Structure formats: C-alpha cells, structure tokens
Amino acid sequence: MQDFLGKNTPHVTLGALCEAPLAPVSPGQQISGPGIVAVEGILSIGQFLCLSAAVASKVPPLHPIVYFPEVSRPDSHRPTHSNGWTTSSRGQCHAGRASHWGPFPCDDGLCHGFAFATQRSSSRQQTELDQSPQPLSPSSLLFLLCRSAYYVYLASRSSNQTRTLKQRKQKGGAASSPPPPTSTASSNSSRPATIEVNGKTYTTDEWYNVPQTVLALTGRKLHLQKDHPVAITRQIIESKFPTATYKRYNEFDPVVSTIENFDSLGFPPDHVGRARSDTYYINETTLLRTHTSAHEAELFRASASDGYLISADVYRRDEVDRSHYPVFHQMEGARVWDRTKVPNGDVVAAIYADLAKLPTHDVKVEDPNPPHHPERNPLQSEHHTAEEAEAVAAHLKRSLELMVVEIFTRAKQAAARLDPNYVDEPLRVRWIEAYFPFTSPSWEMEVYYQGDWLEVLGCGVSKQELFINADQPQQLGWAFGIGLERIAMLLFQIPDIRLFWSKDERFLSQFARVQDDLDKLKRFVPFSKYPACWKDVSFWLRSTSAAGGNTAVANAHDFHENDLMEVVRDVAGDVVEDVQLKDQFTHPKTGRKSMCYRINYRSLEKTLTNEEANDFHERVRQGLVEKLGVELR
Template identity: 65%
Template sequence: MAAAAVYLPRVIAPAVARRSSIAPALIAAPCRSSIGTPSAHCLAGNLCRFSSTAPSPPPVVEIDGRSYSTDTWFNTPTNVLAAASRRLHLQEDHPIAITRQIIESRFPSAEFRSVNSLHPVVTTFQNFDSLGFPPDHPGRARSDTYYVNKDTLLRTHTSAHELETFRANASPGFLLSADVYRRDEVDRTHYPVFHQMEGARVWDRRTQADEKGDLTATILRDLAALPEHGVAVEDPNPPFHDGTNPRQVPQHAASEVEAMGRHLKRSLELMVVEVFSRAKKAKQLAVAAVGTEAETVAADEPLRMRWVEAFFPFTSPSWELEVLYEGDWLEVLGCGITKQPILDAAGVPSQMAWAFGIGLDRIAMLLFKITDIRLFWSTDERFLSQFRGVSADLDKLRLFVPFSKYPACYKDVSFWLDGGDGVAGTVHNNDVMEVIRSVAGDTVEDVQLTDTFTHPKTGRQSLCYRINYRSLEKTLTNAVTNRLHSDVKDMLVRRLGVEIR
C-alpha cells in the first residue's frame, strides 16, 4: 500500500504536495528534461524538442555519502543533491522534526517501530514496480521525478520502503518518516524536497485469529485498549460500500473490515487531536500576548473532524480525514485497509493491515503558522532560534513569529516555444520551474504562468511567466535581481531551446 504515494490531498488548503493529473499516454517524441536529455516517458500534451546545448550529466554523483553512476536519465540539479544530506526530519529543534515527534508520541513505541534514517536513493522497482505502478503512470516521467540513472532515482514517496518494511515483520506497527523528492511548481507551499510519514498496523491470522481464522475479536480487543478523545467526529459512511468503497473479497470478512476501520480511525483521530491541541495551545499563548477579541474567538474554535470516503490504488476501503480549521474543512491525511497483494508480495500473506500517509511539511506549516515552505531550509538564526529546546520539551512549542519581510520584485519572461527554428514543440511546466529554481534558488518565492499566445499569422506559440523574486534574508537590489533574471533567461534558452521574446 503506497500510503504517502497515493494520499495526495485535494485542493482544500494551500500546503499541498500536488502531482500532475495529465493522462498517462505515451507519445513518440522525446521529452527534454531540465538538463536537456531525452526521456522515453514523455506524456501526452508535452511534445518536446531536444536542446543540444544542454550540458552532459556528470559520470558520477555523490548523494548523502554514496556514489552513483549516471546516464542520460540523470536530471537532478545540484541544489537538490545538496539537500539530500540535510534530513530536516531528524534535525533537533527543527519544526519538521518536532512535528514528527508529536505524531510519533501518539503511537506507542512498544507497538510501533519508528524508521527514520532510510537513504533517499531507491530503485525504480522499489519506488514504482513493487507498488503496482503501471509502466505509463505519470509519476514515472522525468518531468515529475528526479532520476540518477534509468534504474535509480530519489524516492518520490516513503512508500518506496514499504514492501521491505512489511517483509521485515519486525513489529506489529511501523512509522516511516523521510525526505522525498518531486519536480514541481515554485511557490510558497511547494519545494522540490519535502517530508512524509506513513504508518501501518498489522494483525496475523497465524497467531491472533480465532478457531475460524477470523481476526475480528482480536482487533476489537485492541480497539478497546485505545483511549477516548471526546472530540466531535462526523462519520456518516458505513465501514465500506461494495460498490464505491469495497472491502476485499474473499480475503477480508465484513466484520474484520468494520473492526479494523474503527481501530484505524480512532488511532488517527487521537493523533490529529494531539497535533491540533498543541497548535491551539500555541495559538492561545500568542493571542494572550496580543489580546484582541477576534483572535481570541479564533483560538477557542472547537476542534471538529469528519471522515469522507476516498479511492487509493493500494487500499480498499479507503478514507480521508478532514479537520475544520479556521472555518474551512482541511484534509490532513488519507488511509485505508492495505490491499492484500502488497502483503502477499512482502511474504506475509497471513497478515491484514491498515495504513495511512501524511505530509509533515504541511502539518508543520499549520502547527507553527509558517506560510513560506522555503523557511524550513533556512539557516537564519532568526528562524532556528525560535524552536530551541522544543524537541526536549514539546510543551515549549510556540507559533513562529515572522521577522522582516523583504520587498518583492516581479519580473516577466516570455519565450517562443519553437526556439526560432520553426520546429513546433512545447515544454513541460515543471522543466521551466526547475530551470528557474536551479538559477535563482530560494530567492524565488513564486512563479506563475500568466499568458499563452499563438501568433495569428505564423502559428508560433509563446508562454509568459511572472517570477516573484523575494529573499527570506535580505533586500534584493534591482541590480541583483536583473542579473538573476538575465541568468534565468539565458538558462531557459540553453536548457530548453526556447527563443526569448
């Protein structure tokens, strides 16, 4: 069950790690990557031309202390390679690590084993094939994923380690936390490196079933051991629908699915209550310092949760948990009953499991009131010093206090897609984003496609992007911004073969 891979939140709140929704259809033309090398998996709607002026990949790269040979699939920029050794989820007193600690605290260590030090480079089998991704799935495209070579990549989800963790069978439950990597757009809620946690809890028919091989009684006994939380939860759905949200027949009995669904939901509700209770306490402390009536009302808003049915390829039945947050329903996680073929492939066919996936960056942004994801990667003491001592004492958690916000500087760049040679083509949006980020780094706050144009006589097509340059740490002068923007335009020409208008 690829929990973190498939539990991609719907657009209910801003801090969402989005995946392309382009239909997975292969086409014949090669696709230019961010370094200009062709891809065998260019998707429909993304016809591309190869830019011969792009640099060749280095023969060997080092990623988090290990060396790897590259080939023409390599498309990972130096800034992403450098981030692979940061491991923010393990950095003491970092908001990502603190968020991980809070979530882990709701899953007893005697029952749930935490796995937090997995190397970021995995095989295509681990990341895709072991989880049943079809050959033409858009997640495999080099426009979405950072490859080291055709068989090796930077994991796009913690689920890349799921099969081996189920196979290890080292504990009844596990929590996997790690940095993950995806080529994506540039804005305040997206970054090429972010963090996920997925968890699972298993029961084994060989040792825990009754004389009929049924696990229901054991699961209900474990459910009774979970504490109550007293928070209002809306759950109008039955445990499963044989049509829209089916149980797995004949592997799972109806009573088993009902019991496991209740255990899963209670476990995750307790975790969410813990996270949002700490967020509410931190907000109340901040409100007490300010003392305005409107903020006090917001701080005292009671926590409400609701379950909605969902569909994920690797669980059935499946659900999403939403929280009423500042007047809007916010999806915080996805979960479900693990598809039995996953456990069969892991060599534990006698087991039955539930699993969930959650984005740590998104929760940390809510928990600490951090509105720009780039801050997580900052080494500025004005940021880091605000969280000192919290890892050792979670009761010290406080909301982030923004420091000086430096002025924005907007620059537009427009280019013809055919590069002036008359050969029609397009570029993938993620390739444009990658070029801009590789040149300007974290001085770019936001990039938006603002206009598309087709010349009425020549049929040439052009795109216009608006880049918002804003440093987190200093004011950018016009001279500095102009140089950066000039370098961005030069690199767009070199890497993507476009013609600047």
C-alpha cells in the first residue's frame, strides 16, 4: 500500500484487509500532488468515526478516495478513472478520486476501501498533513457523523457484494466472465431479441449494434438493380473475365459468421477490423460481412470452377462524407490452378500458358518493385517456389490491367460524349507493394486519371493456408477485391456516394437502358444542388475514457469517432452530407477533452428549411448525450 501511494504519504491501517489484495502501480504512475491518508479494508463504525474525526481536523480539508480490487477480466475491460490513476498491466487495484465528497465506484459497483486527500493541488510540502489535530465545531462534527454513516453504509454494502461475487466465481457463474461490450451508437437498452434479414431470423445479444437504418438497406442489392450505376459497373468488370473460367456469385446472404469473415482469412484476434467500432454485429459470432472475401474459403472448398467472381453488399461503420457510406458494394475475384490436374504436373508452365491466351494492351505500366521481398512483401516460401509465385503474379497483373483499361476507356468515351472538347490523355497504371491478411505477396493498383493517382484495388497471391483449410492443399492462385461504388464514381463522375441510394428519377433515369448497350454509357449530369446548412456540436468527452483525458488503458466505454458518425446517420440519415472534426482541446487543469464537430446538412432531394435543420441537429445532440454519454457545451 505504501508503494502505491508514494514514500511520503501518511498511512494508517485499520480493520481487515480488502477481500481482494491491493497492488502497486507501475513506476511513473504513483500518486503525486496532494497529501493522502490511506485506509485499507472495511472499517467498523467506531473505527471509521475515529479516523474521520482525525482526518476532518486536518488543514487544508481532505478529500475522499476509494479503492477497488480488480475483478477478473481482460486488460481491455479494466476500469480507469478521470484522474488517470490506475494499476500496472497486472495490477489488482484501481483508484479514483470521489466527486463532490462522494464515492467514485468501480464499474462493477464495488467499493472496498477509503482514503482521504487534500482538495488543493499544490506541492507536497504545501499540502503535507499537519499531524496535530485541530478542534471541530459542532456543525462540522454533525456533518462528519452524517458523512461517516453514509460511507460506512457503502463499505458494508460493498463487502456483501464482494462476498456474492466470490461465491459466483466459485460456482463458475457469469461474474467470472469478461463483461460484454457496452459502448456503441446503438443502445442495447432497446435491443430487439431477434431481427430478420432477407427472410431469415437471427437472435441478438450484447454485441448487437446494427441500427435500423442499416438493416433497412440489406434488401436493396444495388449491384443487381437493372441500369443502376453499381450494376453497370459490375457488368463492365465481369465482361473481362470469361464465364467459362470465372463462375459468377451475386446473391450471397450478407449475414456471415466471425469465422467466415475473419478467422478463415487469417485475421489476427486483435485486428482492428474485428472491433465493434468498425463492424456491425448481430451477436458475438454473427455479423454483417465487411468484405466479399468472407465467402472465399467456401468457394475454395467447393472448387466448382477454376475461378470465380463475387459481387455483394458489404457493411462497415465508417465516417460520414461524400465518399463513405455504411453499406457499399464489392467485387471479389479469384483464379486457381490445381497441381494435380495440369499437364505433367508443371503448374508454372500451365500458368504461363494461360497467360499467353490473355490479350495484351498498350497502357504504360510502372512496376518498380521485385516480384517479392523477404521483408516488405514476402514469398510464401514454405508453400510456393519463387517461380510459382512469379507466374501467379504475372497472370494476376495482366488480368487486372485488362479490366481497368476497359473501365477507364469507357470512362473516357463517356466524357467525350458529354464534352466535344474533351482532351484525352494516356492512361497509366502502377503497382504498389501492400499488405493484406489473406494474400502474400500483395499489391495495390493505382491509375493515373485526370491528373491524379487513384487507388483502384488490392490483390495478391492467395495465402496457402486458405487452400489447406478448404481441403484443397494442391491448389494455388490469386485473388483481388475492388469497390464498385469507387469505380462507378470515377466512371460516371458521380460526386456523392449518397446518390447511389437515391430513388429520385432525376438520378436513375440518366442510366436507363445502359446495361442493354454499354456503348450508351454517359457521365452523370448533376441536377440542382440544394443549399447546405452546417451546424456545430461541441461536447466534453466522458473522463473515464482515454480520449477524455485519462492516460490509462482505454476501457469499454471509450469514445470512438465511428460511434458519433453512427448517431448522426441514425438520426439524420442521408440528409447529412459530411461530418468533420473542427476543433479539439484538453483542459489544462482537469485533463478533460473537448471536441467540436461540424455537421453539414444538405438533402439530395429538396431544400432544407432552417427549422428542419435545427430539428435534426437537436436530435443529434440529444442522441450523443444518450448513447455516448458526452456532456454538451
């Protein structure tokens, strides 16, 4: 205990020790500043009154501190408090200063010990406790007795709770399990017991964080909607992959398991993509897919063709702006070769033979890096020879180069039809080394278009573990993924991703009958743009989070920007064009963090009145308070 408080801290031990032992903090996290008197354990009424009388007589007046033993849980759920005092990574005690002379309980509701500290934050010499008691006035004594009785009541209750907790642990009860996640924009207080997605019913649990606005989009399937820009883009890409080799899969259900979405693809357990701040969970093991790769292992296992293309809607919690939306569409493609089925078992020769059958192009390609690099872009040397990986990469790159040449050639033709003075410039492609959990070596393709390099897709040599886990260890191949909205925005010059979800005929009619004749493809012509109305919202973060000014390990209640974005989307939907962080600062005395976001309200379909914008904004403000626990400024 003395180590926890610091060498010069007056220290008193009364009563039995806490039922869970206290442990020191790590170096550099010791309490400094005000003088402290510490008490371990649960005190009797007499002991508490004696101690309180001694403490209350000190000058300057003292402030209470409560201590909490660690409840068994992962570090990621360990509670932290506003002043930043916490344990080392394996510590078992947390401290937090009481607010307004009240206890500061741990999130498990238990309170196991008390201490008192001076309220002033001055040097240790100035606040060192006077060891000689001063006389108390009658009013001070009465206040002290009432306060003491209140603290004794809390201590007694916490002792009973601790005993109950231990009994549950011994019986293997729920108390020994990590608490479920509790911080998302979707409040679990109103969580439905079940939900329905495309005619199938799913049971929810504490992991559920899918807002109704997102659920309502699961049946739209824009990639299959006749003459929709997303569907047209899908058709153009598919045209460069012959059906004899690449089987189409366009109607996979969006609900998948965590195994399909993460584990089967080699995502590590701590990968950021698994976080509820990034992913929509139905329950702990079920989610709305975050990428079309969730179906890759299934198709490798089926081995129904030498290649495949998947087009589907995918779901991610993300920022709010003109290029991000919680639902978008991806295309996944793959090509495989079977060592046991190629002539003479020579898979390298077979791959190069297939490469020779592909058309060529005259686009300038920049590919300055080696086919693989032991550190930056490693070969899967335990599974592939260098020759095999290089052959797979050559086939992959040629196939995808032909695809983007088709896309951007049509984009240029559409631009020329709209503007007779359009000046064509040569298309350029370059390959950049990259990293993906399910391919190695890996690359990103960039295209130089309209004066800028644009990232188009990611790809690579498929991880051999995928084939092994799919019971196809004799196969090898490549895979790629591409965002259909991103390509459609370039192809049609659509400036705002919200437009893809619009049912406005002024938008949809511009693409009528294009799928029947791709040569009729033309650029989008913007209709009247309605005026914007921006409003700011400022708030203090909860001080229990690391973002709120606590330097300790973040707990389950941390602020995440995606939670704010989700609240805005849930309230205002497509009326919001973008949300931007405009300012943030940390209070120099309290350490609390303030943030200011600017919300730009602009409807795609009508002019918003100031009253309508004010109504949306007030609902957003209240939603932030109710769901994120912020304090409005």
